[in-house]
Amino acid sequence: MTASNKVVNILVVGIGGQGVMTASEILSEAAISQGYDVKKTEVAGMSQRGGVVSSHVRFGPRVLSPEIAPGEADILVGFEAAEAMRWCHYLRPEGVAMVNRLNLEPPVVSLGLYPYPADPVGEIRKQGVRLHDFDAGAIARELGDLRLVNTIMMGAIADALPFPAETLKERIVERFRARKPALAETNARAFDLGRAAAH
Amino acid sequence: MNPNLLQPPAAGSRLLMSGNEAVARAVWDAGTRVAAAYPGTPATEILEYLSLYPDLYAEWSVNEKVSLEVAIGASLAGARGFCAMKHVGLNVAADALMTQTLAGVVGGLVIAVADDVGFSSSQNEQDSRYWGRFAHLPVLEPADSQEAYEMTRAAFALSEQYNTPVLLRLTTRVCHVKCLVSVGERQVVRAADQFTKDPGRWVMVPANAKRHVPEMLARDKALAAAVETSPLNRLEAGSNPRLGFVTSGPAYMHVREAFPDAPVLKLGFSHPVPLGLVRQLADQVEALVVVEETEPLMETEIKAAGIAAHGKDILPAAGELPPHILRRGLAALLGQQPVAADVGQRPALEVFPRPPTMCVACPHLGVYYTLSQLRNVNISGDIGCYTLGAGHPWNALDTCISMGASMGIALGLDKGRGPGDENKKVVAVIGDSTFLHMGMQGLLDIAYNRGNVTVLLLDNRAVGMTGGQENPGSGRDIYGQPAPRVDFAKLVEALGIDKERIHMVDPYQLPVLFKTLREETKRPGPSVIITDRPCVLIDHYQKQQPYEVDEAACTGCGNCVEVGCPAIHVTRRDKAIKPSGKEVELAFVKIETAACTGCDLCVQTCAPKAIRHAVPTFPVSIN
Ligand SMILES: Cc1ncc(C[n+]2csc(CCOP(=O)(O)OP(=O)(O)O)c2C)c(N)n1
Ligand code: SF4
Ligand code: SF4
Numbered sequence: 124m125t126a127s128n129k130v131v132n133i134l135v136v137g138i139g140g141q142g143v144m145t146a147s148e149i150l151s152e153a154a155i156s157q158g159y160d161v162k163k164t165e166v167a168g169m170s171q172r173g174g175v176v177s178s179h180v181r182f183g184p185r186v187l188s189p190e191i192a193p194g195e196a197d198i199l200v201g202f203e204a205a206e207a208m209r210w211c212h213y214l215r216p217e218g219v220a221m222v223n224r225l226n227l228e229p230p231v232v233s234l235g236l237y238p239y240p241a242d243p244v245g246e247i248r249k250q251g252v253r254l255h256d257f258d259a260g261a262i263a264r265e266l267g268d269l270r271l272v273n274t275i276m277m278g279a280i281a282d283a284l285p286f287p288a289e290t291l292k293e294r295i296v297e298r299f300r301a302r303k304p305a306l307a308e309t310n311a312r313a314f315d316l317g318r319a320a321a322h
Numbered sequence: 323m324n325p326n327l328l329q330p331p332a333a334g335s336r337l338l339m340s341g342n343e344a345v346a347r348a349v350w351d352a353g354t355r356v357a358a359a360y361p362g363t364p365a366t367e368i369l370e371y372l373s374l375y376p377d378l379y380a381e382w383s384v385n386e387k388v389s390l391e392v393a394i395g396a397s398l399a400g401a402r403g404f405c406a407m408k409h410v411g412l413n414v415a416a417d418a419l420m421t422q423t424l425a426g427v428v429g430g431l432v433i434a435v436a437d438d439v440g441f442s443s444s445q446n447e448q449d450s451r452y453w454g455r456f457a458h459l460p461v462l463e464p465a466d467s468q469e470a471y472e473m474t475r476a477a478f479a480l481s482e483q484y485n486t487p488v489l490l491r492l493t494t495r496v497c498h499v500k501c502l503v504s505v506g507e508r509q510v511v512r513a514a515d516q517f518t519k520d521p522g523r524w525v526m527v528p529a530n531a532k533r534h535v536p537e538m539l540a541r542d543k544a545l546a547a548a549v550e551t552s553p554l555n556r557l558e559a560g561s562n563p564r565l566g567f568v569t570s571g572p573a574y575m576h577v578r579e580a581f582p583d584a585p586v587l588k589l590g591f592s593h594p595v596p597l598g599l600v601r602q603l604a605d606q607v608e609a610l611v612v613v614e615e616t617e618p619l620m621e622t623e624i625k626a627a628g629i630a631a632h633g634k635d636i637l638p639a640a641g642e643l644p645p646h647i648l649r650r651g652l653a654a655l656l657g658q659q660p661v662a663a664d665v666g667q668r669p670a671l672e673v674f675p676r677p678p679t680m681c682v683a684c685p686h687l688g689v690y691y692t693l694s695q696l697r698n699v700n701i702s703g704d705i706g707c708y709t710l711g712a713g714h715p716w717n718a719l720d721t722c723i724s725m726g727a728s729m730g731i732a733l734g735l736d737k738g739r740g741p742g743d744e745n746k747k748v749v750a751v752i753g754d755s756t757f758l759h760m761g762m763q764g765l766l767d768i769a770y771n772r773g774n775v776t777v778l779l780l781d782n783r784a785v786g787m788t789g790g791q792e793n794p795g796s797g798r799d800i801y802g803q804p805a806p807r808v809d810f811a812k813l814v815e816a817l818g819i820d821k822e823r824i825h826m827v828d829p830y831q832l833p834v835l836f837k838t839l840r841e842e843t844k845r846p847g848p849s850v851i852i853t854d855r856p857c858v859l860i861d862h863y864q865k866q867q868p869y870e871v872d873e874a875a876c877t878g879c880g881n882c883v884e885v886g887c888p889a890i891h892v893t894r895r896d897k898a899i900k901p902s903g904k905e906v907e908l909a910f911v912k913i914e915t916a917a918c919t920g921c922d923l924c925v926q927t928c929a930p931k932a933i934r935h936a937v938p939t940f941p942v943s944i945n
Contacts, residue, residue: 138676151338151500161338162466164499166442172678172707173888188579189466189499189572192646194667209673216667229676233892234714234883235909237674250668269916 130183131285132191136210137202138227139173142273146200147178149277153294154182157286162189173229177210198283200276203227204243204256211247220252221280221321223259223272255279257320263313268306271313278317288318328374333507341496344467344503345406345434346371348474350378352430353510355401357381358389360759361788362408363443364497365436369406370791373800377510382792382800385725385759386411390418390433394487397431398524400514402478406434409450410724414760416453419487421526423457424534426485429513430478436492439615440642445705445724447640449617454489454593458538460545461489461593462554463571464496467503473590475506476554480591482513484541484548491592493615495572495642546594554590557599565652566607568600568620568631573613573643580645581652595620597627604629609655613648616640680710682889683921685782685855688829689751691885691923692836693718693778699747699843700735704728704761706753707786707857715886719751728752729764733773747843751778754795755785758808762817768848769818776842777850780829781810782857790859814850823849830855832926858919866920868936871913875932878908882924882933889917890924 133150137143144165151163159182166177179191196214201207201222211220222244232239240246244256257279263271274295281288292314299307330350331337339347345368349357357380359369373380383389389405396403407415412435419433435453438444454461462477464470470492477488522530549555560566562583569577570592577586587603589596604610612621612633621633637643637651653659680686690711693701696718703709703719704727712719721731732750739746752761757779768775785791792798797807811824823845825838835853842849856862878898882890896908913924915936925933 139678148338148500155338155502160502162499162501163338164495166440172681172710173676174678175676186501187575188645189495189501189575190642190644192644193670194646205673206676208671212668212670214668228891229674230679230886230888231677231714232674233890235892235895236714240673243673246671250671252668 130181130186131198132196133180133198133200133280134191134196134210134213135178135180135200135202136206137176138206139176141176141202142270143176143178143202146273146277147180149291149294149298150180151182152298153286153291154180156290156294159183160186162186164189175206175209198280200280202272202276205240208240208243208246211250211252214252216251218253219283220247220254221276221283222247222254222256223276224256225258225260255321259317259320262316262320266309266313266316268309271309274310274313275317275320278314278319279321281314281318282321327376330375330508331505333505336502336504338500339467339471339503340367340498340500341464341467341470341492342367342498343371344471345474345490345492346375347503347505348471349404349432350375351506351508352402352475352478353508353512354378354404354478355429355512356393356396357404357406358383358392359406360384360386360389360411361785361791362386362411362436363788364438364494365406365408365411365434365492366788366791367497368434369800380800384794386415387418390415390422393431393433394418394422397427397429399517400428400512402430402432402511402513404432404434407436408444409435409437409448410444410446411435412450412453413448414725419453419457421531422487423459424531424538425523425526426534426537427481427487428518430481430511431487432474432477432481432490433487434474434490434492436494436497437616439493439495442494445722447616449615449619450489450491451593451619452617454491455619457487458542459487459489459593460484460591461491462590463491463592464590465572465574465588466496466499467501469590470496471503471505473554478511482511484545485537486541486545491571493572499572542594549591549594549596550598552591552596555596555599556588557603558586558588560585563607564609564656566603566610567613568603568610568624569613570620571615573615576643576645576648577613580648589620592620595623597624597629600624600627600629604631611636611652611655613637613643615643677713678710679888680707680886681858682887682917683858683919683923685829685853685857686711686780687885687887687921688832688835688923689778689780689853690716690718691927692832692839693749693751694884695836696747696749696839696843698745699749700743702728702732702735702748702750704750704752704756705787706756706780708751708753708780711751715884725756726752726760726764728756729761729768729777732775732777733764733768733771736774737771747776748774749776749778749839749843751780753786754779754781754783754810755793757810758794762813765814765819765850766817773848774846775848776839777848778839779810779814779850779852781852781854783862784857784860786857786859790857796860810852814852819848819850823847825849825851826854827851828855829853830921830923832923866922868915868918868920869913869925869933870915870918870936871911872932872934873910873912875930876910877930877932878910879929880907880909880911881927881929882911883909885924885927887921887924889914
C-alpha cells in the first residue's frame with residue numbers, strides 16, 4: 124500500500140454527453156461537505172464529440188496528486204459497459220465496479236472496423252473484479268428522461284462511499300433546486316431507484 | 323453591458339475551482355483592466371470565466387498575437403493587462419513577445435500559456451518554458467488551482483516590480499483539475515493614469531532597442547537573485563536523504579505523493595533556476611533528481627552549473643509524470659524491483675478505440691461526403707472539427723499542421739507539383755475561425771500568386787472545436803452582444819479572388835456542392851466556396867423533424883453510412899452477388915431517431931428512399 128492509503132479514489136468513465144463530469148463534480152461537492160480535501164481531474168480531449176471521458180475524483184484528509192494510478196481505484200463507475208472494460212485495470216484488487224449495462228457503439232464499430240466486445244461485463248468479471256451491473260437506462264426511461272442516468276448511477280454507488288448516502292442525495296437535489304427546480308423531485312426518485320438497484 | 327455578469331463570491335470564500343477558474347478570479351482580484359485571448363484547449367475557459375466578471379474588459383481576439391498586443395497596449399496605458407493562450411498560441415504571439423521583453427511594461431503584463439502535456443487535444447506537446455529562456459522572462463509554474471490563484475496575483479506584482487512581462491505556465495493538469503481555493507480581496511491597481519509618450523522606450527527601432535539590452539541583462543541578474551528568496555520557492559525537509567527532488571508545476575504533487583519522506587525543492591518561480599537553493603538541497607542528499615514536465619530545462623541548467631543530477635536519464639522526456647511513472651523510474655535508480663501497484667494489478671483489456679466524431683448533422687458532414695466522392699484531388703487541411711475529415715468514413719483530408727497552414731501548403735502543392743500530380747486538383751479546407759486567425763494571409767498569397775487552388779471556407783459561425791465560442795464571423799462578441807459580422811464573400815473578393823469564382827453554398831445541398839466543387843476544380847486559378855450553415859451546438863442551429871429507416875425498403879447499399887453521421891448505425895452486414903457476378907458488401911442500417919435532427923443529408927444519398935420522417939414517440943434529450 125502507498126501513502127495514498129487514506130485517500131478514496133473514484134474513477135467515473137463513459138462517453139462525452141453522458142454526464143460523467145457532472146457526476147464527478149457532485150461527488151466532489153459531497154466529499155467537500157464532509158470536510159474532505161478533494162481533487163478532481165478529467166481527461167476529456169474532445170468529449171463533446173463522442174470521445175472517451177474519464178474523470179478522477181480523489182478525497183481524503185489531504186490529496187496531493189489528482190491522478191488515480193492503474194491499480195489504485197476503489198470504485199469504478201462505468202456509464203457504459205465497454206468503457207468500464209477499458210478502465211477496469213484501474214481498480215485495486217479489492218475495488219468494486221458499478222456498471223451501467225448500456226452498449227454504445229461508436230462509428231468505428233458501426234463501420235465494421237472494430238468489433239464491440241460480446242460480453243463486456245463478463246470480461247470484467249473474468250478479471251476477478253467485484254462488480255454490480257444493471258440497466259440504468261431502463262430506469263431512466265421508466266422515469267421518462269434519459270438524462271437521469273447519471274443520478275441513477277450516483278444512487279447506485281452511494282452505499283459504497285465512506286459517508287452517508289443521504290449526503291450525496293442532498294447535494295444532487297440541492298443542485299437541481301438551484302438550477303432546474305422542476306427536476307429536483309424526479310432526481311431524488313432516480314437516486315433512490317439507483318440505490319435500490321445496487322442491492 | 324453583459325447580462326450574464328457574475329456576482330463574484332466574497333473574499334475569503336473557499337471554492338471548488340479548476341485552475342482556469344482560479345486564474346480568472348485572480349486576474350480580476352489583481353484589478354486587471356484588459357484581458358484577451360484566442361480560444362485553445364486547455365486555456366479556453368480562462369477568458370470565458372473572465373467575461374463573467376464586472377469592471378474588466380474581456381475579448382476574444384482573432385489570434386494569440388493580437389491578444390498579446392492588446393494586453394501590451396493596456397499595460398502601456400498604465401493598466402494591468404492579461405492574455406491567455408494554449409502552448410502553440412505563443413508561437414504565433416512570439417514576434418511581439420521577443421521585442422516587448424526589451425521594452426518592458428507600465429501596468430503589470432501577464433501571459434498565461436497552457437501546455438498540453440499528455441496530448442489531450444493538440445498537435446504537439448511543446449514545452450513553453452523555453453520562451454522564458456528565449457525571451458529572458460520570469461516563469462511561474464503553479465501546481466494546482468490554489469497556487470494558480472496565488473501565482474497569478476504574484477505575477478502581476480513581479481511584472482511591475484521588475485519591469486517585465488511574466489509567463490504563467492500552466493498545463494492541462496492545472497487548467498482542468500478542480501480543488502478547493504481560498505480567494506482573497508480584490509485590489510484595483512493602476513500603474514499610471516495615462517499613456518506617456520516615450521519614443522526611446524516604445525518605438526523599437528534598432529538604436530532604441532539596442533539601448534534596452536543592458537537593462538534586460540541587468541534584469542536577468544536581479545531575477546536570478548530574487549528566485550533564491552522568493553516565497554514561491556521552498557526547500558521542504560525530508561527524513562530520508564537518499565533522494566532529493568527539484569520539481570516544478572503539477573509534477574510537485576506527484577513527487578510529494580510518490581516520495582513523502584524525501585527532501586524537495588519546490589519551485590513555483592522556476593525560471594531563472596535558483597541554483598543556490600539547488601546546491602543547498604544537493605548538499606543534503608545522496609542523489610538529486612529533477613522532475614519536470616516535459617523537457618530537461620532545469621536539469622540542463624543545473625548540470626551546467628556543475629551540480630550532479632538525474633532527470634531524463636531515468637524519467638520519460640514526454641508526457642506526464644504521475645506517481646506510478648515516477649516510482650517506476652526511480653526504482654531502477656535505487657536498484658529496486660517496481661512494486662505491483664506501479665505496474666498495475668491487472669492487465670489492460672483490449673477495447674476498440676473511441677475517437678471523437680463529428681456531431682450528428684454537422685454541416686461539415688456534407689462537405690466531407692462530397693470530397694470523398696471526388697477523384698484525383700490532394701486536400702490540404704487545417705485545424706478544427708473539420709480535421710476529423712481525415713478519418714473514417716471520409717478519408718478526405720491529406721494534411722494538417724498548424725492554424726492557417728492549409729492555404730500556403732495548398733499553394734506549395736500546386737507550385738511544386740511533379741509529373742505524378744499533373745492531373746491532380748488541389749483543394750484546401752479551412753474553418754471560419756481558422757481563416758480569420760491565420761488563413762487570410764495565405765489566401766492573399768494564393769490570389770496574388772495565382773495558385774490553382776479551390777478553397778473550401780467552412781463558415782459555421784463558431785469556433786466549433788473549442789466549444790462554439792464567438793468570433794468575428796459569428797456576429798457576436800465574448801459577452802454574446804451583437805458585433806460587426808465579417809462578410810466572408812466580400813473579404814475574399816477584397817483579397818483578390820475573382821467575384822465570379824466565389825460561391826456561397828449550402829453544405830446540406832449535396833448535388834449543388836458536388837457540382838460547384840467539380841466545376842471549380844477543373845478551372846485554372848483560385849476560387850473560394852463558402853459553406854454557410856451553423857455548427858449544431860450553437861443557438862443559430864435549428865432542429866428539423868427527425869428520420870427513421872424503413873427496414874423493408876433498405877437495400878443495404880450502405881451509401882448513407884458514407885455520410886458519417888453518428889446517428890446512423892449499421893445493424894447487419896451481408897454479402898450479395900450482383901448480376902455482373904461481382905460480390906458486394908451490404909450494410910443495413912437504422913437511424914437513432916432520438917439523436918437525428920433531420921438535416922436531410924443521408925436522405926439524399928438513399929436511392930430506394932428508405933429514409934423517411936419519424937413521428938417522435940418518447941421525450942428524449944440529445945446531449
Ligand atoms: C495557434 C493555435 N491556436 C488555437 C488552437 C486551438 N484550435 C484548434 S482548431 C480551432 C478553431 C476551430 O474553429 P474553426 O476554424 O471555425 O473550425 P470548426 O471547429 O468550427 O469547424 C482552435 C481555436 C490551435 N490548435 N492552434
Ligand atoms: S461542434 Fe459544430 S463544427 Fe464541430 S463537429 Fe459539432 S457541429 Fe460540427
Ligand atoms: S437526417 Fe440523416 S444525416 Fe441528418 S441528422 Fe438525421 S440521420 Fe444524421
